[in-house]
Amino acid sequence: MTRQQLFEKIREKESFLCVGLDSDLSKIPSHLHKAIDPIFEFNKQIIDATYQYAIAYKPNLAFYEALGSKGMESLERTMEYIPKDIFTIADAKRGDIGNTSNMYAKAFFENMNFDSVTVAPYMGEDSVTPYLEYPRKWVVLLAATSNKGSFDFQELMIESTGEKLYEQVIRKSASWSNANNMMYVVGATRAESLIGVRALVPDHFLLIPGVGAQGGSLEQVCKYGMNKQCGLIVNSSRGIIYAGSDENFGAAAANAAKKLQQEMAAQLQLHLG
């Protein structure tokens, strides 16, 4: 999917909502355990319930890998089920030497047909560029993450440049070849960081996790992070998929997604008209 197609989808649906499929056997409603593939059954009903409000789905690989080959089958079925006009993010947070990254890129882009994959920048340019060689596919690079531990390294000041480490990550990676195929992760829990991020990458899309269960503010994220093409994909996982815990979980998820979508429509109106 191209940047323009993504923006058109956002306009059409008046939404920049990504539903995170962090689907956990211990949290899904108990009646689903009777199904042949409970995780797929759960995802299917979540997708049916939220599709009209969302522009993206983000399966978090940890939740599937934890279940071994059965989990990978659930993921494959889920990927087949997600409508083709929806942006997909493999939340895998990979990062390795170049020839291994080639294999990860093949796995996520060719084999599983994801539109994008989350990648950790710690190993530098040659660990990221293999993913960037795929036209219409995206790297979502971790920059300023939403968790408390993000302060351990990402906020460290680099004396020679006077910038924080995560700002260096963004500045440097934005100069790599095919960097147009890059998005950056910035946590909603640190919305004010978006001012500096936007100064570095005014046009790139940003993936913003951390609204909902982690308490980030959508309004603040839009105030500091929205650009002329919206430029934001805001994820909520637990706040949507576990909004309900019984047979009516689909309706509860739909309500939670609709509420966020309506807030997003108002923000799009406010900032883009």
Ligand SMILES: O=C(O)c1cc(=O)[nH]c(=O)n1[C@@H]1O[C@H](COP(=O)(O)O)[C@@H](O)[C@H]1O
């Ligand atoms: O890369 C991510 O998606 C991610 C980055 C980050 O900084 N913080 C973060 O929470 N995430 C992911 O976003 C999702 C957030 O889930 P909820 O807190 O339940 O909405 C999880 O799948 C996390 O792994």
